[in-house]
Amino acid sequence: MTSSWGGPAACPERYRQGKQQLAAAFGLEVVEMPHTLKPADWLARNPQARAEDLMQAFADPSVAGIISAIGGEDSIRLLRHLDFEVIRKHPKVYMGYSDSTVSHLACYKAGLGSFYGPSIMSGFAENGGLHEYLRLSVQRLLFEDGPAGEIRPNPDGWVVEQYDWTDVASLTRQRPLNVPLPWRYLRGQGVVRGHLLGGCLDVLDMLRGSRCWPSLAQWQGAILFLETSEDAPAASMLRYFLRNLAEQGALQGLQGILLGRPGGKLAPSRFVEYDDALLQVLDEEGLTELAVVTHMDFGHTDPMCVLPYGAMVEIDCDARRISLLESATLP
CATH class of the missing domain: 3.50.30.60 (LD-carboxypeptidase A C-terminal domain-like)
Structure with missing residues (x-):
C-alpha cells in the first residue's frame, strides 16, 4: 500500500517488478488498496485517503499482511486520521522502512509488533532480482515459526549506486x-x-x-x-x-x-x-x-x-x- 510518496504511479515498471519478485520469492498474491495507484500529486494532497487504505488493509480479513510500497517524507500527515483501535483489533504483518516508521510506531502504540524491512519498490524490486541476504531474512522472520535466532552481517557486500527508476x-x-x-x-x-x-x-x-x-x-x-x-x-x-x-x-x-x-x-x-x-x-x-x-x-x-x-x-x-x-x- 502507499502511505507516503506515490511511487507506484510515478514509476510503474519499478513497482511492477517489485510485486513480481515478491510474489515469485514467497508465493504471495499481491493486491493493491483502492488508492495505491493514484497519481503521486493526488496522494500528496490526500493524506486521509492513504490513511483510509491503511485502516481498510488492517480491517480486511482477506489481507494477511501489509507491505509498504515505498517511503517518502510525509506519512506523519496520516496520524490524525488513524484509528489505533482498528490496528489493535486486527493484528497482522506490517512491513516497511524509512517513512514507514510512522506506521510502525502507530502499530506499536496499538500494541502490535511489526517488521522494519524492505518495501515493494526498494528491496523487493532490486535490479536483477532479490539479494539472497534479504530473501533469507524475510523468510526467517515472516514465514517460519519461532525466533529467527542470530542476525549475521551480510557477507556479500552492499550497494549504494542508484539507477533511474523510470529507465x-x-x-x-x-x-x-x-x-x-x-x-x-x-x-x-x-x-x-x-x-x-x-x-x-x-x-x-x-x-x-x-x-x-x-x-x-x-x-x-x-x-x-x-x-x-x-x-x-x-x-x-x-x-x-x-x-x-x-x-x-x-x-x-x-x-x-x-x-x-x-x-x-x-x-x-x-x-x-x-x-x-x-x-x-x-x-x-x-x-x-x-x-x-x-x-x-x-x-x-x-x-x-x-x-x-x-x-x-x-x-x-x-x-x-x-x-x-x-x-x-x-x-
Missing part, C-alpha cells in the same frame, strides 16, 4: 557491490537483552511529541535501533536526537543501541562520524558501558535484514553476536 532498461542491470564491512562493536560487556524500538532517524525526529511517540515506560529496557535516510543527514542530527532522548529520560533506560550503515552516497571513511556523535552523547550522560553496535545491515542499505518491533533481542558483546529471541509480538 526500464536499468531494472535488470545489477548494481555493483561494495566490499563487505564488519559491524563495529564499540562498547558493552557481557550479554544484554531488550525489546527492539526505533526506526529512521529523520522520521523519528519529526515524530517527537506526536500521538504515536513511545511513552517513557516503553523506552525503558529497550534496545534502540536507528538508521539514516538517503538524504545523508549530518552526524550532528544524530547527536541532537540522542540529546533529546536524554532530556526525556529515555536514553538512560536503554539496554543498547544498534546503528545501521549510514544512508546516502557517503564514503565509508565518513561512517565513523556517526559513531563519534553517538559516543559523545553517551559520554555526556555517563553511559559509558551501554552496548553499542554500528555499521549494521538494516535501513537505507541494500540488502537489508528485517528487525521486528517489540521483539526481544540479545547482544552478546564478548562473543560479538546479536540474536532475536522472539518474533514480532502480537496483542
Whole structure:
C-alpha cells in the first residue's frame, strides 16, 4: 500500500517488478488498496485517503499482511486520521522502512509488533532480482515459526549506486557491490537483552511529541535501533536526537543501541562520524558501558535484514553476536 510518496504511479515498471519478485520469492498474491495507484500529486494532497487504505488493509480479513510500497517524507500527515483501535483489533504483518516508521510506531502504540524491512519498490524490486541476504531474512522472520535466532552481517557486500527508476532498461542491470564491512562493536560487556524500538532517524525526529511517540515506560529496557535516510543527514542530527532522548529520560533506560550503515552516497571513511556523535552523547550522560553496535545491515542499505518491533533481542558483546529471541509480538 502507499502511505507516503506515490511511487507506484510515478514509476510503474519499478513497482511492477517489485510485486513480481515478491510474489515469485514467497508465493504471495499481491493486491493493491483502492488508492495505491493514484497519481503521486493526488496522494500528496490526500493524506486521509492513504490513511483510509491503511485502516481498510488492517480491517480486511482477506489481507494477511501489509507491505509498504515505498517511503517518502510525509506519512506523519496520516496520524490524525488513524484509528489505533482498528490496528489493535486486527493484528497482522506490517512491513516497511524509512517513512514507514510512522506506521510502525502507530502499530506499536496499538500494541502490535511489526517488521522494519524492505518495501515493494526498494528491496523487493532490486535490479536483477532479490539479494539472497534479504530473501533469507524475510523468510526467517515472516514465514517460519519461532525466533529467527542470530542476525549475521551480510557477507556479500552492499550497494549504494542508484539507477533511474523510470529507465526500464536499468531494472535488470545489477548494481555493483561494495566490499563487505564488519559491524563495529564499540562498547558493552557481557550479554544484554531488550525489546527492539526505533526506526529512521529523520522520521523519528519529526515524530517527537506526536500521538504515536513511545511513552517513557516503553523506552525503558529497550534496545534502540536507528538508521539514516538517503538524504545523508549530518552526524550532528544524530547527536541532537540522542540529546533529546536524554532530556526525556529515555536514553538512560536503554539496554543498547544498534546503528545501521549510514544512508546516502557517503564514503565509508565518513561512517565513523556517526559513531563519534553517538559516543559523545553517551559520554555526556555517563553511559559509558551501554552496548553499542554500528555499521549494521538494516535501513537505507541494500540488502537489508528485517528487525521486528517489540521483539526481544540479545547482544552478546564478548562473543560479538546479536540474536532475536522472539518474533514480532502480537496483542
